[in-house]
Amino acid sequence: MKIKKSTLVSIAFILPSIFIVGIFVYYFIGWTFVVSFTKWHNIAPNWTFTGLENYITLFFNDQRFHIDLINNFIFLPVFVIGTLVIGFFLAVLLNSGIKFESIFRTIFLLPMAISLVVSGIIWEWIYNPTNGALAILFQLFHLQPINWLGSMNFALPAIIIATIWQYTGFTTSIYLAGLRGIPKEILEAAKLDGAHGLKLYWNVIIPMVQSSTITAVVMMVQIALQIFDIIWVMTQGGPAFATDMPAVYMYIASFKNGNIAQGAAIAAVIFVLTLIVVIPYLSTFGKINTEE
Amino acid sequence: MNSLKAFKKIMIYAILIIAAIIFAFPIYIMIITSLKSLPETLLTSSLSLPTHLDTSGYITAWNELRSGFIHSFEFTVPAVFLSVILGSIGGFALTKLKIKGANIIFMFLLFGMFLTYEVILIPLVKFMATVGLYGNIWSLILTHTAYGISITTLIFRNYYTLIPTALIEAGKVDGASTFQIYRKIIIPLSLPAFAVASIYQFNSIWNNFLFGLVLGTPNIKPVTVMLNNLNGSVLPIWNTLMAGAALTAIPTLIIFILAGKYFVSGMLGGSVKG
Secondary structure, eight states: OOOOHHHHHHHHHHHHHHHHHIIIIIIHHHHHHHHHTBOOOSSSOOOOBOTTHHHHIIIIIOHHHHHHHHHHHHHHHHHHHHHHHHHHHHHHHHTSOOTTHHHHHHHHHGGGGSOHHHHHHHHHHHHOTTTOHHHHHHHHTTOOOOOGGGOTTTHHHHHHHHHHHHHHHHHHHHHHHHHHTSOHHHHHHHHHTTOOHHHHIIIIIHHHTHHHHHHHHHHHHHHHHTOOHHHHHHTTTOSTTTTOOHHHHHHIIIIISOOHHHHHHHHHHHHHHHHHHHHHHHHHHHHHHHOO | OHHHHHHHHHHHHHHHHHHHHHHHHHHHHHHHHHTSOHHHHHHSOTTSOOSSOOOHHHHHHHHHHHHHHHHHHHHHHHHHHHHHHHHHHHHHHHHHSOOTTHHHHHHHHHGGGGOOTHHHHHHHHHHHHHTTOTTSHHHHHHHHHHTTHHHHHHHHHHHHTTSOHHHHHHHHHTTOOHHHHIIIIIHHHTHHHHHHHHHHHHHHHHHOOHHHHHHOOTTTOOHHHHHHHHHTSSSOOHHHHHHHHHHHHHHHHHHHHHSHHHHHHHHTTOOOOO
16 A cells, blocks of 8 residues: 555654654653552652552541642632632623723733742732731731731632732633623623623623633633642742642652652542543533534 | 713723732832842832832842743743744644544644643653753753643644635645645744744743753753742842842743733634734
8 A cells, every 4th residue: 555645744744743742741641640550659660569559548548638639629619710700800891892901901911921930929028927018008907917828827818819810811811702702793682682780791691601611610720730839939838738739749749759659649630630620621622623 | 871881981990900900019019129129128118119229139130040041041942943833833734734533633632731740740750861861951842842732733723724725725736745835835824823822832931830840950940940949048038039030020021011912812722813
């Protein structure tokens, strides 16, 4: 069988990507899963198969991992709902035919253009109990300054606020694109049918931007599940694990303690959790994007 | 009715202005603190403007971060270039070359966009050590290229579906080879997609922290990792830290302010409007 030259050329255009993604995504994922079933607890490789032992330890005997899951399950809904609600609200305001819209939009998006390391450090300064911006504001109202990042109760909410600040521009953009995609006739028809104010939003606009909502939820859930950078910069999981997250534990286990199998198992758990939202999304996303 | 409308308008502006102040506040704090002297950061209100401009924070920060800056440019520029080229030729092949299973290949590549990086972190470092690239700038170039392919392919694929296939057919009739069609017809038509993909990639690679943290040996350490190390020092030198933060943010902020439209488009997966 002779393959046409043009077919070979076509394949040559896409083969490098398939090859690279094959190694860096699929092979690496496989590697991590395999290692998560082994006894590789030190720097030196140990491929002894132990079945689910590492996972059983994590879920039944590892207090730090329990704390991490609880922290992450607090972080996740607050962060996702925060970015979605504020993002939708700002998008509606931006879409109401105002002047200087692009200036406002640029300001809301600024945090998306800076590194989480940069924002983490700025927020650390804002939260600083001695002369931090928030402490100064508290003094203006004669309130006692709080050591936000050093407090068991306030450290996690403080980080959640910083992270919402970072990503809300993203959800605003997604919703703005969605709102702009609603045909004018539909809005006019709904208004003629007597839908006004909140009713118009609840019954017409929110259902019409459903695909924006789904995209935003998937993106934000994924960010929340693997949250690492901003926490590593601001608290490294402290005080006393109050802001510790699975990804932070994973990093410490694998790269500080050299417990490769344990790190791989934590990584695998995070990965499987994200698949719960990613797989349904990807199958519909793929369908939409492969229709022509 | 009219006064109600006017009231509504005023409320909208009021809320937007308050929101804008809140969103810009951390950036404002960063800039004013970066221009204060160290004693002033601790003695006067952190909300007030510097009493006199002091650049010592910038000088110290620049001396600390300069090599990180160079490293970041050294891997960001080639990785942007490579990932954009791969995305472009891949997107072209998937939309215009009638490859069997193009949709399956596309989904295969797209999955990388939703990858949790924790799950590839350990094998990534082991792999770089095995192939002898650990500690080499190419470890970061390759890594950022690999994890950029999904988004760049998506951006170009979405863009190329808008280019009429008739143009390609016309090129074929004229006897142009596939490569010539790509170079002479596709590339000139897709400059906006190149802008979107490059800007998006520059932003995410420059700002990345995690890969630099695990692969960044001292000779290739990115500026983000060096900035965080500066943060870990015992005494918080807030003016230097804020100056370092500002310096680190400058390249991406400039691009964002100049080309925000392309940046947003990349974020939304390359829904490029002309």
